[in-house]
Amino acid sequence: MGRITxxxxxxxxxxxxxxxxxxxxxxxxxxxxxxxxSGCGKSTLLRLIAGLEDxxxxxxxIDGDDATRMPPAQRRLAMVxxxxxxxxxxxxxxxxxxxxxxxxxxxxxxxxxxxxxAKALNLTDYLDRRPGQLSGGQxxxxxxxxxxxxxxxxxxxxxxxxxxxAALRVGMRLEIMELHKRLATTMIYVTHxxxxxMTMADKIVVLRAGNIEQVGSPxxxxxxxxxxxxxGFIGSPKMNIFGGNPAQQHGAAKIGVRPEHISASTEAxxxxxxxxxxxxxxxxxxxxxxxxxxxxxxxxxxDGELPVKHGDRIFLTPExxxxxxFNEQGLRA
Amino acid sequence: MATQHARSxxxxxxxxxVILLLGWMLVPLTMxxxxxxxKYLPLRGGDLGWVGFENYIRFxxxxxxxxxxxxxxxxxxxxxxxxxAFGIALALLLDQPMWGQGIVRILVIAPFFVMPTVSALxxxxxxxxxxxxxxxxxxxxxxxxPIQWLSQASLPSIIxxxxxxxxxxxxxxxxxxxxxxxxxxIEAAEMDGAPWRSRFIYIILPHLSxxxxxxxxxxxxxxxxIFAEIFVTTQGSFGTRTLTYLIYQRVLESxxxxxxxxxxxxxxxxxxIIAIFLMxxxxxxxxx
Numbered sequence: 001m002g003r004i005t006x007x008x009x010x011x012x013x014x015x016x017x018x019x020x021x022x023x024x025x026x027x028x029x030x031x032x033x034x035x036x037x038s039g040c041g042k043s044t045l046l047r048l049i050a051g052l053e054d055x056x057x058x059x060x061x062i063d064g065d066d067a068t069r070m071p072p073a074q075r076r077l078a079m080v081x082x083x084x085x086x087x088x089x090x091x092x093x094x095x096x097x098x099x100x101x102x103x104x105x106x107x108x109x110x111x112x113x114x115x116x117x118a119k120a121l122n123l124t125d126y127l128d129r130r131p132g133q134l135s136g137g138q139x140x141x142x143x144x145x146x147x148x149x150x151x152x153x154x155x156x157x158x159x160x161x162x163x164x165x166a167a168l169r170v171g172m173r174l175e176i177m178e179l180h181k182r183l184a185t186t187m188i189y190v191t192h193x194x195x196x197x198m199t200m201a202d203k204i205v206v207l208r209a210g211n212i213e214q215v216g217s218p219x220x221x222x223x224x225x226x227x228x229x230x231x232g233f234i235g236s237p238k239m240n241i242f243g244g245n246p247a248q249q250h251g252a253a254k255i256g257v258r259p260e261h262i263s264a265s266t267e268a269x270x271x272x273x274x275x276x277x278x279x280x281x282x283x284x285x286x287x288x289x290x291x292x293x294x295x296x297x298x299x300x301x302x303d304g305e306l307p308v309k310h311g312d313r314i315f316l317t318p319e320x321x322x323x324x325x326f327n328e329q330g331l332r333a
Numbered sequence: 334m335a336t337q338h339a340r341s342x343x344x345x346x347x348x349x350x351v352i353l354l355l356g357w358m359l360v361p362l363t364m365x366x367x368x369x370x371x372k373y374l375p376l377r378g379g380d381l382g383w384v385g386f387e388n389y390i391r392f393x394x395x396x397x398x399x400x401x402x403x404x405x406x407x408x409x410x411x412x413x414x415x416x417x418a419f420g421i422a423l424a425l426l427l428d429q430p431m432w433g434q435g436i437v438r439i440l441v442i443a444p445f446f447v448m449p450t451v452s453a454l455x456x457x458x459x460x461x462x463x464x465x466x467x468x469x470x471x472x473x474x475x476x477x478x479p480i481q482w483l484s485q486a487s488l489p490s491i492i493x494x495x496x497x498x499x500x501x502x503x504x505x506x507x508x509x510x511x512x513x514x515x516x517x518x519i520e521a522a523e524m525d526g527a528p529w530r531s532r533f534i535y536i537i538l539p540h541l542s543x544x545x546x547x548x549x550x551x552x553x554x555x556x557x558x559i560f561a562e563i564f565v566t567t568q569g570s571f572g573t574r575t576l577t578y579l580i581y582q583r584v585l586e587s588x589x590x591x592x593x594x595x596x597x598x599x600x601x602x603x604x605x606i607i608a609i610f611l612m613x614x615x616x617x618x619x620x621x
Contacts, residue, residue: 052520073526085521089539098535099525146525 002063002153002186003028004049009058011044011210018044019210021058026154026188026203031180034190035197035233036207042190043158045207049188050079050156063153073102078147079156082163084139086131092142093127099150110149117145120179137168144179154186161196173200194234198222206230228330231256237286237301239324242294246271252325252333259286259299261322264306269315273298275308289314362601369594376588388595397579402603404488405575409556411492412499416552417545419496420503425537427504428511438508445501449561456494457483457566487571494562499555503548510544511537550611557604576600 004026011019018041026032034042047053049060051072060068067075078099086095093114100110118124121141131139140160147155157176161169177200180187191197197204198218206213206221206229214226218234225231231239241256263269264287273292278285282304289298300316308314325333369388372381392398427438444452460467461482469479482490514537522532560577563569569578580600584593 050524052523072520072524073528077524079521079524081517081521083515083517085515085517087518087522087536087539089542090535098522098527102526102528102531146521150525 002026004154004186004188005059005061006049007059007061009048009060010056011041011048011053012056017210019048022210022212024205024212024215026186028186029184031177031187031189031200031202032205033197033201033203034188034205034207035192035194036213037233038192039209040207041210042192042207044210046079046156046158046188046190050077051075076150076153077156078150078152078154079158080140080143080147080160082159084131084143084160084163086139086142086146088131091128091130092123092134092145095131095142096127096145096149099146103150113149113151114145117148120148120182121145121175136164137172140164140172141175144176148179148183152185154188157187157189159190159192161191162193176200195236198234204234206233224332225256225324226332228254228256228326231324231326237299240295240298241326244294246294247325250323250325253328254326254330256324256326257318257322259301261319262298262300263317263319264289264300264302264308265315265317266308266312267315269317271298271316271318273314273316275310275312275314278308278310280304287314289316292316365594365597368590369598371591373590373594374588375590384591388591389598392583392592392595392599397574400572401574401576401579404573405557405577407488408492408495408559408573408575409553411488412495412556413549413552415492415496416499416503417507417548419500420507420548421541421545423500423504424507424511427508441504442501444497445499445505447498449498449559450565452498453494453562453565456490456497461490483567484571487567487573491562491566491573494566495556495559498562499552502552506544506548507541510541514540550608553607553611554604557600557607576603 006022006024008021008023009019010017010021022045034045036042044053048055051067051070055068058068059066062070062075062077087098090098096114096117097110100113105113114127115124118127121144123138123141123145126134126138126142131142134142143160160176161172164172173196176187176189189196189200201218203215204218204221205215208229214221214230221230221234225234225239228241232241235258237259239256239258240262241254243254247253247255271292271294273289276288276290276297278287285302285304285306285308287300287302287308289300290296292298298316302308327333370383370385372384372387373379374381423441427434427441431437447455458466463469463479463481466479466482468482472479480486518536518540519532522536527535558577559575560581563573563575563578564581567573569575569582574582576596577600580593580596583589583596587593
């Protein structure tokens with residue numbers, strides 16, 4: 001079980017109110033990602049759930065029990081930290097055994113759990129090494145191993161992949177998702193990387209300045225962003241957002257069109273502009289189009305083979321049913 | 334310093350400092366060695382010629398020798414235990430966020446800036462004086478007979494004074510070590526269900542082991558030579574005659590430079606034995 005409910009939770013550091021009243025329910029077995037720009041309070045929120053910070057007001061319930069004032073150890077949650085927080089003077093085996101030792105689990109049970117975790121995480125050959133002798137990815141796996149053996153009701157991940165290089169990050173991302181499928185335990189994952197959020201989550205919670213901007217599945221957020229902020233944050237490259245004349249033509253204060261929902265042509269189209277930088281990815285090309293009269297830069301995804309170069313004139317046409325309309329407050333209209 | 338040229342230039346520029354330091358060390362050491370093989374009584378005939386190892390034999394067979402070794406070891410050991418134990422406690426306290434942290438930290442470091450002679454005098458006259466000292470008043474307040482600190486509890490008194498002086502040093506080094514501990518490690522241990530005591534034993538103490546090693550080494554080397562604290566308090570009586578103080582008495586009070594020099598060489602050997610010993614035990618701690 002691992003159902004976590006936040007009920008009007010707030011957090012202030014002195015005068016500064018980091019999290020205004022916030023309600024959220026995380027269901028058992030869900031993979032929930034908190035995503036938002038840095039300083040949006042996502043890590044604070046995770047630390048509140050973990051019990052590493054005290055809530056200022058409100059209630060946190062874990063499996064229905066009030067956990068608001070519970071010390072971290074009693075919440076049956078396991079956390080994987082950004083720095084991995086491995087104990088440097090202990091071997092990998094002792095690191096993984098530490099939470100079980102603290103819980104007073106018998107030696108042979110400890111050994112059984114360590115062996116199975118080590119096997120699952122490919123750490124069997126490294127059990128007697130110190131963390132300092134491991135690579136970043138291996139350390140990450142030790143941190144996960146230390147979390148697994150406690151058999152927690154939920155896992156908390158605090159930007160666990162941000163210290164890894166790009167290739168390793170994709171690999172670890174898959175491993176964590178694999179783990180979630182196998183254990184079917186609730187996981188809460190904090191990241192600022194919307195690609196991680198989109199690929200991993202069952203449910204994404206987009207945060208800004210402590211406020212929940214939108215909660216939903218990755219595709220819901222992609223298809224129907226509730227406001228301009230979510231629209232700009234989810235999706236890569238970012239959604240193009242225009243105000244002024246073109247927006248009024250669609251009866252909105254602002255409109256947004258994703259780069260992949262604009263088609264480009266060298267002959268004719270709705271809008272006209274000059275090609276700036278073209279980013280060739282092979283399969284696709286991202287064109288940065290200037291002098292359109294819409295915004296400084298309009299990003300367009302075109303076919304990788306489209307023969308355009310810097311300075312060419314180009315015509316753009318948005319897909320009519322994929323235009324997002326926002327009102328003056330930036331809310332979806 | 335990659336090229337041959339740069340290397341030789343570097344050597345040339347380092348030479349004055351190296352020569353100065355080497356001379357500074359070698360000249361007194363050689364003189365002590367020379368004197369230790371001579372019968373040299375400045376007020377009773379001066380240099381009376383070579384006597385071989387006689388000074389060395391006399392120094393160790395004197396009834397004062399072994400007690401002085403023990404006094405030295407007890408003082409050094411006592412001060413080490415007290416400064417490290419209290420240093421860890423103080424460092425843990427000072428690491429907590431609190432009001433007036435800056436001032437408190439300066440106050441804690443302050444004893445280190447007081448000269449040994451001055452601090453020993455202050456302790457002797459203001460705290461340990463059996464008539465007017467603060468301790469005497471305190472004892473009287475509770476109706477107890479004041480302790481004559483420097484005669485009845487001479488070694489503990491000296492240990493107390495020296496510990497007070499060296500506690501700031503230990504605290505400072507241990508505090509910086511505690512501050513370098515990744516707070517996520519403590520939080521991880523907290524999540525892992527470790528109560529405060531286990532966090533201290535399994536996380537904080539191992540993290541501090543290097544700093545403790547450094548405190549141990551540096552303090553031992555300095556404490557072997559404490560002199561001023563004994564000179565201004567007990568003058569070496571009541572069992573506080575350390576090896577250093579014995580050497581001083583042989584040279585200046587007995588006016589026997591040869592005998593004192595032999596003692597000096599013993600002190601050098603003892604210091605080296607302890608240093609090698611400590612390096613062996615704790616050296617692996619400094620490797621990693």
